[in-house]
Amino acid sequence: MRGAPAMSISLRGLIKDYGDFVAVRGVDLDCPTGQMLGLLGPSGCGKSTTLKMIAGIEEVTSGHILFSGREVHALPPGARNIAMVFEDYALYAHLSVFENIAFPLRVSHRPKAEIAQRVGAILKLLRLEAIQHERVRKLSGGAQQRVSIGRALVRKPEVILFDEPLSHLDADQKVQLRSEIKRLQQLQGLTSILVTHDQTEAIAMCDVIAVMNDGELEQVATPQTLYDTPANTFVAQFIGEPPMNLLSARLERTAGGVVIDGPTWRLPISDRHPVLRSMSGKDVTLGLRPEAFWLTDGAVSGTAATVTGKVRFREHRGDTDVLLVALEGAPEGAEIHVSADVPGPSPLREDDRVCLAFDDSKISVFERDSGRNMELDTVAGVGIAA
Amino acid sequence: MTHDGLHLHGLTRRYANSGRIGPLDLDIRPGEIVAMTGPSGAGKSTTCRMISGLERPDAGSVTLGGTNFARLPVPQRGVAHMFESYALYSHLNVAQNVAFPLKAPSRPKLPAAEIEARANALLEVAQIAHLKHRKPGELSGGQKQRVALCRCLVQDAAIYLLDEPISHLDAKLRNELRGWIRRRQTGLEVPTFWFTPDAMEALSVADRVAVIIGGEIAQFAAPEEIYFNPATPDVARIVGDPAMNLIDGRLESRDGGAMAFAGPGIDLRLDDALAARASARGPRDVVLGIRPSAMQVGGEDARVQVYSWEPFGKYSIITAMLDGTMVRMKTPRLDRFDANALLDIAIDRQGVVLFDGATRRAI
Numbered sequence: 001m002r003g004a005p006a007m008s009i010s011l012r013g014l015i016k017d018y019g020d021f022v023a024v025r026g027v028d029l030d031c032p033t034g035q036m037l038g039l040l041g042p043s044g045c046g047k048s049t050t051l052k053m054i055a056g057i058e059e060v061t062s063g064h065i066l067f068s069g070r071e072v073h074a075l076p077p078g079a080r081n082i083a084m085v086f087e088d089y090a091l092y093a094h095l096s097v098f099e100n101i102a103f104p105l106r107v108s109h110r111p112k113a114e115i116a117q118r119v120g121a122i123l124k125l126l127r128l129e130a131i132q133h134e135r136v137r138k139l140s141g142g143a144q145q146r147v148s149i150g151r152a153l154v155r156k157p158e159v160i161l162f163d164e165p166l167s168h169l170d171a172d173q174k175v176q177l178r179s180e181i182k183r184l185q186q187l188q189g190l191t192s193i194l195v196t197h198d199q200t201e202a203i204a205m206c207d208v209i210a211v212m213n214d215g216e217l218e219q220v221a222t223p224q225t226l227y228d229t230p231a232n233t234f235v236a237q238f239i240g241e242p243p244m245n246l247l248s249a250r251l252e253r254t255a256g257g258v259v260i261d262g263p264t265w266r267l268p269i270s271d272r273h274p275v276l277r278s279m280s281g282k283d284v285t286l287g288l289r290p291e292a293f294w295l296t297d298g299a300v301s302g303t304a305a306t307v308t309g310k311v312r313f314r315e316h317r318g319d320t321d322v323l324l325v326a327l328e329g330a331p332e333g334a335e336i337h338v339s340a341d342v343p344g345p346s347p348l349r350e351d352d353r354v355c356l357a358f359d360d361s362k363i364s365v366f367e368r369d370s371g372r373n374m375e376l377d378t379v380a381g382v383g384i385a386a
Numbered sequence: 387m388t389h390d391g392l393h394l395h396g397l398t399r400r401y402a403n404s405g406r407i408g409p410l411d412l413d414i415r416p417g418e419i420v421a422m423t424g425p426s427g428a429g430k431s432t433t434c435r436m437i438s439g440l441e442r443p444d445a446g447s448v449t450l451g452g453t454n455f456a457r458l459p460v461p462q463r464g465v466a467h468m469f470e471s472y473a474l475y476s477h478l479n480v481a482q483n484v485a486f487p488l489k490a491p492s493r494p495k496l497p498a499a500e501i502e503a504r505a506n507a508l509l510e511v512a513q514i515a516h517l518k519h520r521k522p523g524e525l526s527g528g529q530k531q532r533v534a535l536c537r538c539l540v541q542d543a544a545i546y547l548l549d550e551p552i553s554h555l556d557a558k559l560r561n562e563l564r565g566w567i568r569r570r571q572t573g574l575e576v577p578t579f580w581f582t583p584d585a586m587e588a589l590s591v592a593d594r595v596a597v598i599i600g601g602e603i604a605q606f607a608a609p610e611e612i613y614f615n616p617a618t619p620d621v622a623r624i625v626g627d628p629a630m631n632l633i634d635g636r637l638e639s640r641d642g643g644a645m646a647f648a649g650p651g652i653d654l655r656l657d658d659a660l661a662a663r664a665s666a667r668g669p670r671d672v673v674l675g676i677r678p679s680a681m682q683v684g685g686e687d688a689r690v691q692v693y694s695w696e697p698f699g700k701y702s703i704i705t706a707m708l709d710g711t712m713v714r715m716k717t718p719r720l721d722r723f724d725a726n727a728l729l730d731i732a733i734d735r736q737g738v739v740l741f742d743g744a745t746r747r748a749i
Contacts, residue, residue: 043527043528043556167554170425171583171585172623172624175628175703178696179696179714183693197528200698204696204698205696223697224720226699227700238557239699240700242561243558291700313568313569315591316590316613317586317627318625318626319677319679344610345610345614
């Protein structure tokens with residue numbers, strides 16, 4: 001089974017102004033043919049509003065929406081050949097799985113034989129054949145959402161828009177459906193857009209993710225780039241769990257070169273940071289992922305550095321433990337914490353003293369005031385929104 | 387208030403269709419957080435509502451500090467209950483919603499300034515202080531959830547019941563609030579009962595975890611115990627990120643007395659410790675559990691076909707078919723694995739457990 005030829009989507013200067021508040025503040029974005037684009041951000045960031053404008057169910061204040069280069073401003077939702085998958089499934093509870101999927105075809109009066117053939121192909125694709133005669137209200141949330149995806153696919157849309165499709169599912173069903181959607185999207189080459197507040201879902205499913213905040217784009221990049229080279233402190237803390245540690249520091253010139261004068265330690269800057277070496281005397285924010293730390297007895301070599309502190313809190317995460325560590329040497333009355341993701345279960349308890357090592361090449365450095373990643377100028381393809 | 391904590395004795399709720407929640411037996415010590423986790427419909431919210439008095443149990447009892455709740459009118463139980471549905475007052479703004487329990491006629495009157503200070507402190511931590519004049523109708527789901535959480539925690543309660551307190555928040559906020567709530571609640575000398583469908587959230591926040599499945603507690607133990615030694619396949623099925631892989635097969639004796647697991651697409655020699663326990667039982671139908679992190683690319687234990695691949699920055703999850711059984715592997719490798727590719731894999735015996743096929747208990 002193949003869908004209709006997929007198309008690309010482009011947004012240019014898209015704005016949504018509700019009068020008393022501006023939900024989307026000039027967004028430029030491209031979703032190439034056959035890819036899945038994620039719109040990721042905290043509640044109220046404008047991601048759902050953007051999706052609704054693409055679907056044509058929310059009016060555009062200004063700017064352009066282009067489907068394969070064609071302006072769709074004048075097209076009503078029904079003429080855009082897109083399908084939507086909703087958070088709450090929006091199925092017909094009294095109908096069977098088969099009839100729910102067949103619904104769009106019955107509405108458009110397709111011949112019986114064609115309906116049977118097209119719905120049959122979808123049932124096979126989504127592994128719903130065994131339950132095709134069951135009423136949807138009896139199914140689990142995950143199965144209901146698969147039916148809703150089937151109903152979207154059966155029309156052979158050129159674009160599928162997913163609006164928080166996994167939000168209401170139990171954890172195991174989330175993991176299951178996540179991989180199903182990803183496989184389907186790739187094998188079918190569907191152009192699709194996913195709106196979610198859950199970074200795990202976006203990372204798992206999307207080719208490219210647009211991180212939104214307060215109606216604007218913070219960064220548009222592949223999941224791996226967002227993780228390795230976040231454009232700013234917002235993205236740094238929104239991608240990854242637990243979030244990246246952020247610590248105040250200062251770049252200082254010494255006899256041997258430039259060092260990072262950290263909250264409780266000093267680090268020479270390795271060759272990886274050419275921009276940083278030219279910027280002594282600057283206030284910065286250091287970013288260090290919790291998984292960049294490892295426990296040590298103090299002896300490290302190469303580019304590794306260490307910090308010591310006391311365990312304040314330990315969280316079990318199964319294969320790993322997350323330690324919240326209060327750093328030694330912090331100013332009186334101002335505890336500085338880092339979280340460290342270490343192999344679990346660790347025998348550590350609260351108030352135990354630990355030595356944490358990290359590779360100094362794993363540090364991100366952000367300008368203090370703007371929060372901007374200072375390495376951006378030296379890293380190609382980070383993909384900041386224009 | 388110091389006492390011997392919360393005790394559920396045979397607490398049971400029966401339904402007309404012969405469905406049943408319970409009998410539940412469980413205790414929570416003062417200053418302890420116990421989390422109840424399980425799939426939706428397993429009985430979490432019903433348990434919560436029976437404790438707070440919103441639903442009447444058909445049998446059994448709830449005692450707190452030795453006092454039987456059945457003999458106490460609901461307002462005198464001292465229960466602070468955060469509802470999964472939030473249950474905010476739509477005509478009151480955020481600040482008024484949070485302050486509401488402190489103004490109840492049944493409690494001693496507090497100075498207005500203190501009420502405001504207590505409400506503000508919580509709103510700051512929940513990062514919604516800037517929304518304090520908004521009505522619930524003007525808030526997102528995640529913001530409403532935080533208002534409900536503040537309204538629960540603002541009270542001086544004898545027990546706190548948190549029904550899905552952070553489920554609708556983004557990862558960063560969830561992470562911050564999880565740690566903050568834990569530190570706060572374990573510093574109080576009262577029990578906290580936390581309900582969540584997310585087993586990993588339960589493991590990270592609680593001192594002990596009760597896994598409820600089909601209305602019964604399948605396991606009640608420390609987080610490490612639940613994770614590394616799940617009592618039943620149903621517990622294993624929901625714990626982990628992603629959860630443990632389960633494969634039906636048979637336990638067989640091999641030449642020389644070695645024990646092996648034989649299942650579709652896999653024939654696995656067991657390590658000594660597990661083999662010793664297994665051989666005491668003899669050949670039988672079993673379920674093999676393999677943690678996703680114990681399955682690695684490259685090896686001779688099995689061959690799988692890639693179904694889908696999800697790269698997560700620090701690790702990847704590969705979903706694959708093992709002769710018709712879907713399995714998930716968590717690998718530190720970040721290179722691309724295309725759908726339908728064949729992979730030979732190794733299985734670390736440390737990440738393997740066995741369940742008796744008939745009794746459904748761990749071997």
